[in-house]
Each structure stands twice: as structure tokens, then as C-alpha cells.
Amino acid sequence: MPYRSPVAEIRFILDQVVPLAPVAATEMFAEATGDTVEAILTEAGRLCDEVMAPLNRNGDLTPARLENGVVRSSPGFKEGYQAIAEGGWVAIAAPQEFGGMGLPQTLCVAVNDLMSGACLSLQLNPLLTQGQIEALEHHASDEIKELYLPKLISGEWSGTMNLTEPQAGSDVGALRTKAEPLGDGTYAVTGQKIFISWGDSDVTANICHLVLARLPDAAPGTKGISLFMVPKFIPDANGNPGVANSLKVVSLEHKMGLHGSPTCVMAFDGATGWMVGEPGKGMAAMFTMMNNARLAVGVQGIGIAEGAYQKALEYAQERVQFAPIIEHADVRRMLAEMKAEVFAARSIALACAVALDMGRATGNDDWAARAALLTPIAKAYGTDIGMWVAEQGVQVHGGMGFIEETGAAQFYRDVRVTAIYEGTNGIQAMDLVGRKMMDQGRAAFRLLQEVEDEAKAARTVLPDLAEDVWAAAETLREATEVLLAQGMQDRFAGAVPYLRAFARVLGAHYHLRAAIAAGADSARAKLAAVYIRRLLPQYAAALAEAREGAEGLYALSVEDLSA
Numbered sequence: 053m054p055y056r057s058p059v060a061e062i063r064f065i066l067d068q069v070v071p072l073a074p075v076a077a078t079e080m081f082a083e084a085t086g087d088t089v090e091a092i093l094t095e096a097g098r099l100c101d102e103v104m105a106p107l108n109r110n111g112d113l114t115p116a117r118l119e120n121g122v123v124r125s126s127p128g129f130k131e132g133y134q135a136i137a138e139g140g141w142v143a144i145a146a147p148q149e150f151g152g153m154g155l156p157q158t159l160c161v162a163v164n165d166l167m168s169g170a171c172l173s174l175q176l177n178p179l180l181t182q183g184q185i186e187a188l189e190h191h192a193s194d195e196i197k198e199l200y201l202p203k204l205i206s207g208e209w210s211g212t213m214n215l216t217e218p219q220a221g222s223d224v225g226a227l228r229t230k231a232e233p234l235g236d237g238t239y240a241v242t243g244q245k246i247f248i249s250w251g252d253s254d255v256t257a258n259i260c261h262l263v264l265a266r267l268p269d270a271a272p273g274t275k276g277i278s279l280f281m282v283p284k285f286i287p288d289a290n291g292n293p294g295v296a297n298s299l300k301v302v303s304l305e306h307k308m309g310l311h312g313s314p315t316c317v318m319a320f321d322g323a324t325g326w327m328v329g330e331p332g333k334g335m336a337a338m339f340t341m342m343n344n345a346r347l348a349v350g351v352q353g354i355g356i357a358e359g360a361y362q363k364a365l366e367y368a369q370e371r372v373q374f375a376p377i378i379e380h381a382d383v384r385r386m387l388a389e390m391k392a393e394v395f396a397a398r399s400i401a402l403a404c405a406v407a408l409d410m411g412r413a414t415g416n417d418d419w420a421a422r423a424a425l426l427t428p429i430a431k432a433y434g435t436d437i438g439m440w441v442a443e444q445g446v447q448v449h450g451g452m453g454f455i456e457e458t459g460a461a462q463f464y465r466d467v468r469v470t471a472i473y474e475g476t477n478g479i480q481a482m483d484l485v486g487r488k489m490m491d492q493g494r495a496a497f498r499l500l501q502e503v504e505d506e507a508k509a510a511r512t513v514l515p516d517l518a519e520d521v522w523a524a525a526e527t528l529r530e531a532t533e534v535l536l537a538q539g540m541q542d543r544f545a546g547a548v549p550y551l552r553a554f555a556r557v558l559g560a561h562y563h564l565r566a567a568i569a570a571g572a573d574s575a576r577a578k579l580a581a582v583y584i585r586r587l588l589p590q591y592a593a594a595l596a597e598a599r600e601g602a603e604g605l606y607a608l609s610v611e612d613l614s615a
């Protein structure tokens with residue numbers, strides 16, 4: 053059975069678990085009625101099932117290639133991209149003023165989930181454009197907005213993000229690309245960027261690079277970084293692609309997976325660029341794009357997990373070893389836990405998106421703080437479970453999982469990078485315990501209070517499950533208090549397990565909501581029991597590790613590690 057977009061599942065979550073209704077009740081998003089949501093998800097689902105999913109294998113078997121300095125996409129990708137653009141799917145959350153649909157980010161996240169499960173390599177292209185649109189919307193001059201936004205929103209042109217250089221990965225502040233003012237409002241951008249996703253392709257007429265670079269007298273570190281729009285073709289007087297800019301693709305990376313997405317080494321040689329935002333404020337502007345992309349990458353993990361789960365479920369019913377393998381307890385365990393993880397991660401990502409929309413529509417800082425808190429959790433947990441579910445998917449297939457033609461291995465290889473790009477999951481966890489706790493944990497405690505209150509109220513309906521969720525939230529609250537009293541080095545040493553514990557508690561919270569909405573005897577309640585009884589207890593081990601701090605790690609010297 054081919055991939056089927058989980059439209060009904062997302063509808064259920066948006067109706068019952070992380071309601072979209074409050075978003076649709078705002079003036080800004082009044083158009084996001086139930087009918088609109090249904091129509092959007094159904095249409096997007098059809099595109100994913102019929103157009104994108106059949107391309108997934110092409111990308112893996114016939115990677116994008118560099119030919120005479122131009123990237124040629126995998127077979128069918130150009131037509132697939134055109135179908136995405138023509139359907140208006142590049143930017144459903146983009147402003148109507150520039151041709152977007154102006155719908156909530158939550159719907160964009162839901163559509164990205166469907167698309168990621170269908171064909172991750174191709175989906176990465178519009179994902180980057182969406183982030184660029186948001187960055188331009190908030191930081192660019194009116195002139196740049198008017199020239200670029202309509203073309204990006206329609207999908208005629210695509211966007212990239214250019215941060216990474218050989219010496220500047222997680223430490224973006226180490227970047228060396230230079231931007232010299234030319235005196236006419238433009239800049240000459242010179243430097244090398246590596247790992248640039250969709251840095252070139254034949255699927256769009258122009259490629260708009262957002263490049264981080266330094267002005268000649270810039271301060272060292274991130275404070276000295278500015279942001280520039282550097283198009284592949286400089287727009288002519290009519291706004292159409294004109295002369296070629298001084299930039300080129302030097303080579304494409306040979307990767308473990310995600311072969312359909314060209315990952316480019318880019319050389320900018322005095323390329324003409326226009327500043328976006330203010331001098332020295334490039335990181336702040338780029339962060340708009342990165343925050344958008346962080347949630348979107350978390351959703352990539354969830355989409356892949358969905359695809360891997362569907363494939364494993366089908367195989368487990370067909371494969372007979374004594375009995376259909378789905379009848380064996382260990383296979384049943386794997387499938388049940390895979391499904392439970394996908395639901396939990398999807399609910400967290402959608403909760404983050406709803407908080408973003410509510411923040412925008414109401415101007416209420418509490419919503420914005422919630423979105424900021426949930427972003428690193430959604431990114432790291434979504435991609436962690438993407439990897440875990442894909443790995444379990446291989447295991448369910450037994451030896452056939454290791455054989456490429458089943459496709460189980462492709463999910464596993466493709467999803468691996470999602471825990472690395474857009475800030476590694478380690479960096480996400482440090483963001484959670486560092487910047488996102490600068491409010492003394494206010495946003496975290498507010499969320500945990502809601503989890504506890506709901507769990508208390510659920511005691512009459514599902515006493516066992518509710519009690520476990522309440523106890524886990526209470527322990528996480530105490531652990532958060534301990535964390536806030538720690539120095540940064542100790543916090544960072546425990547950041548990854550702390551984030552995982554947080555995600556476990558939130559996952560249990562949303563499972564409990566689903567169980568209550570569907571009824572104590574429902575399949576939802578049984579799935580919630582799988583999560584809460586079998587997976588939630590991992591929070592305790594994670595918090596034990598988080599509380600340990602850094603000392604024990606450094607007690608083991610580099611020499612000890614090398615012995």
C-alpha cells in the first residue's frame with residue numbers, strides 16, 4: 053500500500069487535542085473555518101499521495117547532479133515542484149497582500165507534515181522558501197518586499213538560507229563572508245558557504261539566497277553579522293530574472309540520505325546583494341527564518357515517522373513467520389510505541405504552531421512565550437522520534453529492512469540529518485534550558501500548571517493514566533526548579549535529557565486529552581495507555597541524568613576518554 057496522508061488524524065488533533073478553534077475565532081484568522089481546514093488538508097493530502105509520494109524513490113536512486121555548473125533535479129522533481137507551486141502550497145500562511153492565503157501557520161505546519169511523509173527531499177525546497185518569506189516580511193525594506201515576496205509566494209522563485217561556512221557551523225559567529233558597500237545601496241558579497249540546501253536547481257526560475265556576511269568594520273562574533281539578499285539572477289526593471297549574479301555552485305555533497313535535495317557548496321565572488329534589516333542585526337533577522345525552519349524541521353521528523361510507520365504496519369500484516377509477525381508480542385510493541393510516539397510529537401508541533409498563531413493574532417506575550425518554549429522541544433523531539441520510528445521500521449522489516457528496495461532504509465537515512473541541521477538537537481536543548489528559561493521558567497511553569505490541572509480533572513474519568521501524568525508533571529516542575537538554581541555549564545550538561553523529559557510529559561498530556569475526548573474504551577485511550585504506561589516512565593531516568601550536572605563528565609578527562 054502506498055503512502056496515505058494522515059488527514060483524519062490531523063483533523064482529530066486540531067478538533068479535539070490542540071484545538072484550532074480559538075485561532076479561527078480571532079479576526080486575523082477568521083477564514084480558518086472547519087470547512088476550510090477540511091478542504092486544505094484533503095487537497096494537500098491528494099497532492100502528497102498522488103504526486104509527491106511516487107517521486108520519493110526517484111530522489112534516492114537518482115540524486116540531483118551538477119552539470120556544467122547547473123544543478124539538474126531528480127526525475128519528476130520539476131513537475132512535482134510545479135504542482136506544489138500551482139496549488140498555492142508554497143506559502144499558505146504568507147500575507148494576502150503579496151498573494152498568499154493568509155491562513156494560520158498551524159495549517160502550514162499540518163500540510164508540511166503530510167508533504168514530509170510523502171517526499172522529504174522535495175518538501176525541503178518550499179520549507180526554506182516559507183522561512184525566507186517570513187524573514188523578508190518582518191525585516192526587509194518595502195522595495196525588497198514588493199520585488200521578491202510575490203515571486204516567492206507564487207513559487208516562481210525559491211529561497212535558501214546561507215549561514216554555514218567550513219569554520220562556522222554551530223558557531224555562526226565565526227563566519228567570514230564579507231559584504232563591501234558599493235555606494236549605490238548595494239553590496240559586493242564574497243565568501244564560501246557550505247551545506248546550502250537547494251542552493252541551485254532547475255525547478256524555479258530564480259533562487260534567492262539570504263546570506264549572512266560581515267561589513268568591513270563589523271564587530272567580531274554574531275554582533276557583527278548582517279543579512280543580504282543575493283539573487284542568482286539580478287531582477288531587471290520589470291522584476292524578471294536578468295543578468296546572472298557572481299555566484300556559483302562549486303560542488304554537491306555526497307550524503308547519507310536526502311539525495312533528492314541538492315546540498316551545495318556555494319562561492320560568492322563579489323556578488324551583488326541588498327541588505328535586509330539593519331547593519332549588525334543580521335542574526336536577529338535570520339532568527340525569524342530559523343525559528344520558522346526549526347518547527348518545520350521538527351515536523352519533517354514527524355512526517356518521516358508517519359511514512360515509516362505506515363510501511364512497517366503493512367509489512368507486519370503480510371509477513372508470516374509462524375504467524376503474521378504483527379501477532380508476535382515484540383512486533384506489536386514496536387508498532388504500538390511507534391504510533392504512540394508519532395501522535396505525541398505531532399500534537400506538540402501543532403501546539404507550538406497554535407501558540408504562534410495565537411501570539412500573532414492577539415499580541416499576547418504569553419502565547420509568544422509558549423511558542424518560543426515549545427519550538428526547541430518540537431524540533432528536537434520531532435526529529436528524535438523521526439529517527440527512532442524509522443529505525444524501528446527497519447527492525448519490523450527484519451532483513452528486508454536492510455535491503456533498499458523496501459524503502460524502510462530510505463526513511464532511516466533521509467531523516468538522520470533532521471537532528472543535525474537547523475541547529476543540532478544538542479543546541480536546541482541548550483536553547484531550552486538557557487534562553488527559554490531567562491524568564492525564570494515562567495512560561496514552563498505556566499504550561500506545567502495546565503498539564504497538572506487537566507490531569508487532576510481527569511482523575512474521575514481515567515484515574516490511573518491521569519495520576520501518572522500528574523505525578524510526572526509535578527516531578528518535572530521540581531526538576532525545573534533545580535535546573536534554574538544550576539549554573540549554565542550544569543544546565544547544558546543535562547539539557548538533552550531535560551528536553552526529552554519535558555517532551556515525554558507533554559506527549560502524555562496530549563494523549564490523555566485524546567483519550568478523554570474519544571472515551572475511556574476507545575482506541576485513543578488504549579494508545580494513550582501505551583504511551584503513559586510504557587514510554588512516559590522514561591522521564592524519570594532522563595531527569596536523573598539531567599540533575600547530575602557537568603562535574604562527573606569533566607571528571608573523566610580527555611586522557612581518560614582516550615585510554
Ligand SMILES: Cc1cc2nc3c(=O)[nH]c(=O)nc-3n(C[C@H](O)[C@H](O)[C@H](O)COP(=O)(O)OP(=O)(O)OC[C@H]3O[C@@H](n4cnc5c(N)ncnc54)[C@H](O)[C@@H]3O)c2cc1C
Pocket residue numbers: 212213214215216220221222223246247248249250307310315469472473474475476477478479
Ligand atoms: C544535508 C544538510 C543540509 C544543510 N542545509 C543547510 C542550509 O541550507 N543552510 C545552512 O546555512 N546550513 C545548512 N546545513 C548546515 C547545518 O545547519 C550544520 O551542519 C549544523 O548547524 C551543525 O554544524 P556543523 O555541521 O558545523 O557541526 P558542529 O557545529 O561542528 O557540531 C559538531 C557537534 O558538536 C556539538 N556542538 C557544537 N557546538 C556546541 C556547543 N556550543 N555546545 C554544545 N555542543 C556543541 C554539536 O551539537 C554537534 O554534536 C546543512 C547541513 C546538512 C548536513
